[in-house]
Amino acid sequence: MTSMRNWPGYAAAAWSLTYAMLGLHWWAGGAGFPFATVHEDRRSGSVLEGAPVEVVAPVMTIWGLLGVLAAVAMIRSPRRHAALLFFGGTTAVTLALVLPDYFLIAVLALAPVLLVFVFTGVPGPQDLGDILYWHRGSLVILFIGGVIWALATLIYHRRTRAACVRCGRRPGAGETPPARLLRWGRWAVLVAVLAPVPYEVTRIAWFLGHPTGISTEFLRMMQDTDGMLTVGLGFAVASMLGGVLTHGLVASWGERYPRWIWWRAGRRVPVALAVVPGGLVAVLLIPAGFMALRMALQDDMWGTNAPSVLWMVWGTALGVAVGAYYLRRRLPCRRCGQGSAVVPETAGRPDRAAARASDRSVLGEAC
Numbered sequence: 001m002t003s004m005r006n007w008p009g010y011a012a013a014a015w016s017l018t019y020a021m022l023g024l025h026w027w028a029g030g031a032g033f034p035f036a037t038v039h040e041d042r043r044s045g046s047v048l049e050g051a052p053v054e055v056v057a058p059v060m061t062i063w064g065l066l067g068v069l070a071a072v073a074m075i076r077s078p079r080r081h082a083a084l085l086f087f088g089g090t091t092a093v094t095l096a097l098v099l100p101d102y103f104l105i106a107v108l109a110l111a112p113v114l115l116v117f118v119f120t121g122v123p124g125p126q127d128l129g130d131i132l133y134w135h136r137g138s139l140v141i142l143f144i145g146g147v148i149w150a151l152a153t154l155i156y157h158r159r160t161r162a163a164c165v166r167c168g169r170r171p172g173a174g175e176t177p178p179a180r181l182l183r184w185g186r187w188a189v190l191v192a193v194l195a196p197v198p199y200e201v202t203r204i205a206w207f208l209g210h211p212t213g214i215s216t217e218f219l220r221m222m223q224d225t226d227g228m229l230t231v232g233l234g235f236a237v238a239s240m241l242g243g244v245l246t247h248g249l250v251a252s253w254g255e256r257y258p259r260w261i262w263w264r265a266g267r268r269v270p271v272a273l274a275v276v277p278g279g280l281v282a283v284l285l286i287p288a289g290f291m292a293l294r295m296a297l298q299d300d301m302w303g304t305n306a307p308s309v310l311w312m313v314w315g316t317a318l319g320v321a322v323g324a325y326y327l328r329r330r331l332p333c334r335r336c337g338q339g340s341a342v343v344p345e346t347a348g349r350p351d352r353a354a355a356r357a358s359d360r361s362v363l364g365e366a367c
Contacts, residue, residue, distance in 0.1 A: 006075055006165075008151035012088075013071035015145045020064025027057035034138035044135045045101030045291040067091060067149075074152060080160035088153030096146025100139045102288035102308075108281065109238050143287075167333035175339070181328040185250045188321035193243040195314035198307035203236035206303075213303020242281070246318060249274060249325040271329050278322040285315030 026033045035048040035056060043049055048056060070087045077084070155165055163170045205212035207229045211219040222228045248254030254274060257264040289311030297306060332339040 006152075006155055008148055008155055009071050009075040011148045012145075012152040013068050013075075015148055016064045016067025016071060018064075019145070020061050020068065023057045023060030023062075023064055026053055027061055032134065033057070034135055038135060042133055042135055044103065044139060046099055046139055047291075047294065048099060049135075063091075071152060074156040078160070080157075085153060085157060088149055088156065092146045092150035092153060094146070095142045095149060096283060097286045098290065100143050100287040101291045103136050103139055104143055105281070105284040105288045105311075108284060109235060147283075164333055164336040164338065166335040167330070167339065169333060169336060169338040171336075171338070176327060178328045181324045182250060185321050185324035185328070188317045188324060189246055189250050191317035192246050192314055192321055195310045195317060196239045196243070196307075198310060200236040200239050202303045202307055203232040207233040207236075213301070213306070215300050218301065218304075246278070246321065249278070249321045254325070255329065271326060271331075275322055275326045278318060278325075282315045282319035282322060285311045285318065289313070289315065 022032075033053045033056075035044075035046065035051050036053065037050045066087070070084055070091075073081070074084055074088065158165050158168050161170065169175070202212050202214075206214070206219060206222065209219070209223075222232075252258075253269075255269055257267050257269060259265045289309055292305040292308035292311065295305040330339065
């Protein structure tokens with residue numbers, strides 16, 4: 001395998017070495033420890049927030065050095081070692097799903113607003129430094145490290161089991177039938193759509209003046225804070241729109257553009273158009289739900305965090321739905337040539353009547 005094809009392994013080694021050096025720096029008393037106790041307005045929701053540097057920094061240094069050794073071993077070893085798979089998987093899950101908080105999914109949801117902030121300035125006394133400060137920015141770096149480690153481990157897993165590094169297929173191995181993948185996808189989509197309903201109901205109720213799951217005093221405080229209820233309503237609406245898009249993973253318009261998108265009507269929807277954003281949202285929802293799970297639950301304030309605990313279920317179900325969609329629709333691998341085209345490409349402008357008939361057939365299976 002060339003170094004270009006195994007760039008995640010080299011990236012994992014570089015990332016681990018960088019954090020080992022930072023851990024050593026903080027262990028020696030250097031400034032910038034990202035989990036130090038700070039003012040409440042600048043705190044993150046990470047599980048390590050407020051953790052003592054004399055404990056975290058040594059662990060970070062040792063784990064980083066072990067990561068360098070593990071990444072180099074994954075690159076060079078032709079054999080499969082359970083210890084390397086365990087280390088890589090544990091590191092990926094810890095960095096991407098356990099240590100971050102809700103900030104990543106919030107940034108994704110507020111991305112259009114943040115772009116406006118970049119060009120026009122944040123309204124009021126805030127600036128971007130009040131939003132993207134180090135305590136939060138470090139969690140983004142940790143998440144990126146988790147993604148890198150996940151890719152490096154996946155490539156090592158595929159290479160050592162004689163599978164294609166690009167698609168994961170093995171010569172002579174059968175594939176899951178599309179009908180079965182569609183059934184899995186339908187159940188996963190159903191769970192992914194229902195899981196955020198409690199969150200959506202509470203936020204809409206608050207906006208309409210009903211203290212569902214919170215005290216009257218807390219609702220009055222939010223009403224007196226400019227934009228607070230509006231932001232909550234915006235998140236609820238975004239969640240419901242996401243549910244509509246999630247349905248596309250098992251609907252005909254998720255495979256071919258519908259007629260009302262006239263400039264693309266009947267053409268094949270690129271698989272990546274659904275898999276990339278859907279997979280990203282699925283991964284970012286899990287740490288946000290885990291953070292809500294760690295928060296104290298009060299009888300008269302359950303609405304603040306209890307509905308968000310279900311985001312772990314939401315993210316997991318969405319991930320399963322996205323995975324089933326990808327496996328059902330992926331084309332033959334351009335590297336190894338394995339696989340069959342479940343939905344073949346059509347050269348030129350497709351026949352719309354044929355496309356509509358195909359849509360009806362797929363929709364009938366999905367229903």
